[in-house]
Structures are given as structure tokens and as C-alpha cells.
Amino acid sequence: MDSSLEPKVEIDLLKLDNQLCFPLYAASRMLTKAYQPFLLALDLTYPQYLVFMLLWEHEQLTVKELGEKLMLDSGTLTPLLKRMEQKQWVSRRRDPDDERSVIIGLTPAGQALQTQACRVPEQLLEKLDMSPTEISALRTQLTHLLAQLT
Amino acid sequence: MDSSLEPKVEIDLLKLDNQLCFPLYAASRMLTKAYQPFLLALDLTYPQYLVFMLLWEHEQLTVKELGEKLMLDSGTLTPLLKRMEQKQWVSRRRDPDDERSVIIGLTPAGQALQTQACRVPEQLLEKLDMSPTEISALRTQLTHLLAQLT
């Protein structure tokens, strides 16, 4: 009796519904989409918004530091930062003390954008209808998962 | 005393560390990367693997049905499915009963791939060092979040 059910366990692991990966993948994309209307009003993409959050906090960061914090490499960041430079939001210059590094800094326009953006997080939270406790718990678990994967 | 601390609340919401979105975004990409070595051995990308999981379960699905289940539109799926067709894994044909729809079916090679893939989920779980309870709890919360965003 039991043996006839055994193989089913393995098969079911291949079902989309039983995966951890798919809800994570889908939720990430949908959450990014939820930001869209607010970010579009600022002419920002979601990864650009992440870069801004770091620069608003740290003023100046090298491409390497941005890459470490965002877990993105130069293949992604260089073109992204060039687009942000074209929009006059950030400056890109070699570090005089180490010409290998490129320092990304905020322009006045980039600074000013913080004022417009400061309401984005709350606007998004309103969309969610989750308690701060729930959100905090989810963040904790995701951070834990992330640590496993690093 | 208290009033001088008030504004800090809003500012902190703009810090990367306090966001829900970033851990979600990063964990999703890192988990996808964790699949890489296993999927590379099958010459698969992660979204292609998701399509396969659905087709192994359902045998045949239209582009629209795949799009609903994966929350992806034809702009993403059409080129992805064309690449899968080129690799002889799936067939693409118009539905005779409704020429607007395109039915995606598995070829024998696509069927056969299931045998190779069936160990992927367990191999990935080994990487995680999370209890089934933890994983299940995370999936539940992500599914709940996903529902909020739909």
C-alpha cells in the first residue's frame, strides 16, 4: 500500500505549487510592479531607486561598494549608472587615490529627488494590507534565506 | 525631546535595510543563481525550468495559460518559447478551434528531461539548511503577499 505512494513524493516536488522559488520569483516581480506608478512619477526604475536609497544614505559610494550592497556586478551597474549620469542625477569619477575605483556621487538634482521619494515607502505599504508585524517577520525570513545563499 | 526624533521615522523608511522590497528582490535573484549549476547541466534557464514544471504537469498549455500561471506576458513568453522550440523541447501550434491561441506541447525530448530534472528540487533544498517548517512558512507568507499584489 505504502510503496505505491512513495514515488509521488518526488514527483510532487517538481510541481510549481510546491516550490519555494516560484512564489519568491513572482512576488519579487509583482512587488517591483507595485512600485511602478510611484517611481514612474519620478522617472525612476526600481534598480535606480535602490541605488538612490544607498546614495541618499551614504552620499558617495564606489561601484564596488554599490555592487556589494545590491549584490549586482559591474555588468549591470555600469550601464545603469551611465543612464543615471545622463539624467544628471549622479556623478561618476575615478578615485584619485585608486584609479581603478569609480566613485558615484549625488548631484544637486539627485539630492533633491529624495524629497519627492520620501513618501514612496508609505504609499507602497498602504497597498499591502499587511501588519507591520507580518512585514517584519517576512523580512526577517528573507534576510535569513539570503544569508543562506551568500 | 520626542519631537526631535519624529522626522527620523520617515527618513529611515528610505533606508535599504528597512525595506521589504530589497530582501525580496535580492533573495529571488540569489535563489535563481543557486539553481544555476543544476539547470546548467540540463542546458536550462530558470524561467525555462518553470515552463517545464508546468508542462510536465499539464502536458499542454496555451501561451495565455502559461502566462497566467507564471504571471508573464507574451512579450516575455513568445521569445522564450521560441528558444525552447529551437532546442526541440516543445512544439508550438495554433489551436484549430481558436486560431488566436497557440498551444505549447512537450516533445519526447521535453518529456525525457523530467527524468533528469526530478532531483533538482532536493538538490536545491540541501543547499538551504532550512527546516521544512521554515520553508513552508516562508512560502505561505510569500503566497499571501502575492495575493495582495494581484
Next chain:
DNA sequence: CAGTATTTAGTTGTATACAATTAAACATTG
């Protein structure tokens, strides 16, 4: 100090994502 190794961005090529538009097939309605 010369030669080698490492670090850092940038470049190239491929594969998603997704908004906006197009085109064909089907459905609806007067």
C-alpha cells in the same frame, strides 16, 4: 625593483521582463 598576481570597471553577448503597439481571429450587437 622587475615580474606576477589581484582588483576594479568596463565590454560583449545572451536571456529575461515589461510597456506599448500591431495584427489576426473571434465575439457581440444593432
Next chain:
DNA sequence: CAATGTTTAATTGTATACAACTAAATACTG
């Protein structure tokens, strides 16, 4: 049944992601 509206994929254009490679600068080492 003709005109209009809707549905479904495909196409176009832009922006990530990321592996693999390149090039320049710096660090290291005998």
C-alpha cells in the same frame, strides 16, 4: 450579416541581470 469591440500572440523598444572576457591600475613577492 455588417460594424464594432474584444481577445490572443507577436513585435518593438528599453532596461535590467549575468557570465565571460578585457584592460588598466594596484599589490605582492622574490
